[in-house]
Amino acid sequence: MKKLNNKEIWFITGSQHLYGPEVLKQVAQHSETIVNGLNQDAPLLVGFKYKDVVKTPDEILQTCIAANADPNCIGVVVWMHTFSPAKMWIRGLSNLRKPLCHLHTQFNAEIPWESIDMDFMNLNQAAHGDREFGHIMSRMRKKRKIVVGHWQSPSVQQKLAVWSRVAMGWHELQTMKVARIGDNMREVAVTEGDKVEAQLRFGFSVNGYDTTDVLRYLPGESASEVSALLDVYENEYNLTDSLKKGGKSRASLVEAARIELALKAFLENGGFGAFTDTFENLGEFRQLPGIASQRLMADGYGFGAEGDWKTAALLRSMKTMAQGLDGGTSFMEDYTYHFTPEKSYVLGSHMLEICPSIASHKPSCEIHPLGIGGKADPVRLVFNSKTGPALNASLVDMGNRFRLIINEVEAVAPQADLPKLPVARVLWDAKPNLETAATAWILAGGAHHTVYTQALTTEYMEDFADMAGIEIVVIDEGTNIRDFKNQLNANEVYYHLFELRC
Numbered sequence: 001m002k003k004l005n006n007k008e009i010w011f012i013t014g015s016q017h018l019y020g021p022e023v024l025k026q027v028a029q030h031s032e033t034i035v036n037g038l039n040q041d042a043p044l045l046v047g048f049k050y051k052d053v054v055k056t057p058d059e060i061l062q063t064c065i066a067a068n069a070d071p072n073c074i075g076v077v078v079w080m081h082t083f084s085p086a087k088m089w090i091r092g093l094s095n096l097r098k099p100l101c102h103l104h105t106q107f108n109a110e111i112p113w114e115s116i117d118m119d120f121m122n123l124n125q126a127a128h129g130d131r132e133f134g135h136i137m138s139r140m141r142k143k144r145k146i147v148v149g150h151w152q153s154p155s156v157q158q159k160l161a162v163w164s165r166v167a168m169g170w171h172e173l174q175t176m177k178v179a180r181i182g183d184n185m186r187e188v189a190v191t192e193g194d195k196v197e198a199q200l201r202f203g204f205s206v207n208g209y210d211t212t213d214v215l216r217y218l219p220g221e222s223a224s225e226v227s228a229l230l231d232v233y234e235n236e237y238n239l240t241d242s243l244k245k246g247g248k249s250r251a252s253l254v255e256a257a258r259i260e261l262a263l264k265a266f267l268e269n270g271g272f273g274a275f276t277d278t279f280e281n282l283g284e285f286r287q288l289p290g291i292a293s294q295r296l297m298a299d300g301y302g303f304g305a306e307g308d309w310k311t312a313a314l315l316r317s318m319k320t321m322a323q324g325l326d327g328g329t330s331f332m333e334d335y336t337y338h339f340t341p342e343k344s345y346v347l348g349s350h351m352l353e354i355c356p357s358i359a360s361h362k363p364s365c366e367i368h369p370l371g372i373g374g375k376a377d378p379v380r381l382v383f384n385s386k387t388g389p390a391l392n393a394s395l396v397d398m399g400n401r402f403r404l405i406i407n408e409v410e411a412v413a414p415q416a417d418l419p420k421l422p423v424a425r426v427l428w429d430a431k432p433n434l435e436t437a438a439t440a441w442i443l444a445g446g447a448h449h450t451v452y453t454q455a456l457t458t459e460y461m462e463d464f465a466d467m468a469g470i471e472i473v474v475i476d477e478g479t480n481i482r483d484f485k486n487q488l489n490a491n492e493v494y495y496h497l498f499e500l501r502c
């Protein structure tokens with residue numbers, strides 16, 4: 001896999017001077033072998049960088065401080081080949097600000113039954129060395145991922161790959177700017193929240209702009225970039241007749257292309273990674289950005305409708321984690337239900353803005369009335385999405401903390417052609433079933449807006465919640481409402497105490 005060459009994960013091995021220089025030399029060699037092996041074999045988006053074996057409190061502190069200060073270091077993996085008394089780690093871990101993964105592995109896979117002696121026992125001590133290290137992290141309430149198993153096993157390499165992708169998504173948030181074009185949909189609760197607290201917790205900043213800030217970049221109708229983009233539309237999508245050259249709504253497609261170019265220039269110029277808009281604050285926009293938002297999402301931008309900056313930021317972070325993986329990731333909304341006595345489904349969609357990365361076929365490009373917002377009919381891409389496993393993620397502000405809610409789902413094919421539905425859509429079977437899933441989701445305060453992904457699994461989201469230090473609740477095959485309520489109640493107490501402690 002092609003690695004992002006300017007970012008890296010530091011691999012730090014802990015030990016102590018007790019063992020003498022010969023053993024420490026072997027520890028260093030083994031660590032380098034592991035790093036080289038992982039870089040070669042593991043499906044890593046970001047390469048691992050071998051750092052020296054640390055043996056004293058000062059070396060540990062200096063390495064942690066250096067990791068914090070290095071803008072290319074997006075996280076650290078730590079392993080105790082030998083025993084490394086963990087009080088030595090207190091100062092370093094207290095200072096470490098980068099995501100932390102504890103690799104609980106061993107250089108050799110199997111015990112060499114015939115040759116094992118005391119030298120071997122003195123060198124290969126992760127089984128107890130890593131427990132000492134684990135104790136101090138738990139004592140310090142340090143959030144981290146723990147990966148257990150031999151470093152050459154595919155499951156260990158996959159877990160490290162997941163965590164390193166999440167570290168990229170986390171790194172992206174640290175400096176991310178979200179442009180909120182217009183404010184929130186009036187009176188809506190769940191899309192609101194504490195932007196100052198979000199910046200403290202996640203790193204990203206959210207600031208407001210007018211549509212005039214975007215329209216400064218609006219190209220003329222006959223600009224060459226407009227006609228070039230119209231060619232892209234023609235090539236990549238099936239244009240409905242009225243949008244084709246000479247068609248009665250061709251001017252609307254030209255307008256949609258201008259809006260896309262203006263938005264893109266605005267985002268690039270301002271260095272934004274995500275944006276929101278809202279149909280109630282469209283200003284001089286002649287149509288709600290439909291195809292523009294869809295294509296910008298496909299380019300990797302985060303997007304949230306109706307001012308939903310939390311979903312916009314989460315979408316950008318999740319797209320960063322998912323880069324190069326199979327399956328798309330999109331803004332989504334639980335739109336309408338299909339209830340039957342046997343099985344019930346959710347039809348997910350939005351009034352326009354679903355990312356074509358989840359499309360199962362060449363989208364059609366269409367124009368239809370919107371019915372709200374009082375603007376001209378917007379152009380949009382219409383498609384069905386791919387079937388298969390997926391999840392919905394919702395980030396909400398509970399007043400004293402952020403909560404991440406996950407529902408695992410199975411996307412299925414719609415049961416008919418939906419010839420009159422003018423929006424992109426996905427039909428899913430929510431786990432464990434719609435009744436339990438929706439009950440749990442509503443109890444947890446989950447939003448109607450989500451990030452929908454077929455590229456990432458719950459494991460990514462659990463790693464993300466740990467990096468952010470936020471609550472996560474997962475609705476999956478094993479969910480039952482009584483336990484779920486108890487979990488929410490327990491979390492209320494936990495996070496209240498957690499707040500007092502910090």
Ligand code: MN
Nearest residue numbers: 305306333449
């Ligand atoms: Mn919405």
